[in-house]
Amino acid sequence: MNSTELDRVFAALADPTRRALLGRLTEGDASVAQLAEPFAMSQPAISKHLKVLEGAGLISRSRVATARYSHLEAQPLKEATEYMERYKRFWAATFDRLDAALAAFQSIEENEDHKENTHD
Amino acid sequence: MNSTELDRVFAALADPTRRALLGRLTEGDASVAQLAEPFAMSQPAISKHLKVLEGAGLISRSRVATARYSHLEAQPLKEATEYMERYKRFWAATFDRLDAALAAFQSIEENEDHKENTHD
């Protein structure tokens, strides 16, 4: 079946090599050779990983002479993060008083637009 | 190779059926049969998905009579979200002055990297 961009973003992030490539790209654009250098892996393997990242919208690419530079595109990460924010209120539901206070605060934040909760 | 929990969390989230299962579990714990009901898929297929979710730490399970109930465990989602928030300043939808300054600085760095082909 056709995969969505969310599918592809999470699948892309599931591989540690690809996460490392993204990490490297936070330091600036880089050619395939530069990206491949730290890895005990062939150049075509890195090219494949880059293709996956591009398919997920996580990088864009451009030519400079014979080299092809990858550029980080973090917008899909924003969308993936927003997806996971749905679960924020399930994080750390118990344990110490700080956690409880934070959970309570987050509950209030979520309902701040119209729900008045003056007692409990 | 041994996969990390981050690997397993992102891999678990890459499948839309599993994301739907997690979504259902935000409404409360549920048995395998209850979880399977909305899907055009066999019970063993759902059991496999639940096993993947459990392996990623995203659910825990307990018995009630012959049924096995799944419970959402969102802590790994928190860690995955924190990982992605490393990239927050790159999904620059709204630039503040610090973001703008950093972006400008990186543009300069990138430019010099691209030009530096005559040096070794």
Next chain:
DNA sequence: GTAATGTATAACCAACAGGTTTCAAAAAGG
């Protein structure tokens, strides 16, 4: 103890993922 219920496991399969090596192709330099 036996039957019924709910779920897990086994065996199987097609498709995909992640790596390899080899070769083709695009751009710059002589």
Next chain:
DNA sequence: CCTTTTTGAAACCTGTTGGTTATACATTAC
């Protein structure tokens, strides 16, 4: 042009994923 540099693409191999059906297992009900 021809060559070099850098990258992409093809063909291949292996292990994994996501599904199936059939069956075994654990627990409750009778």
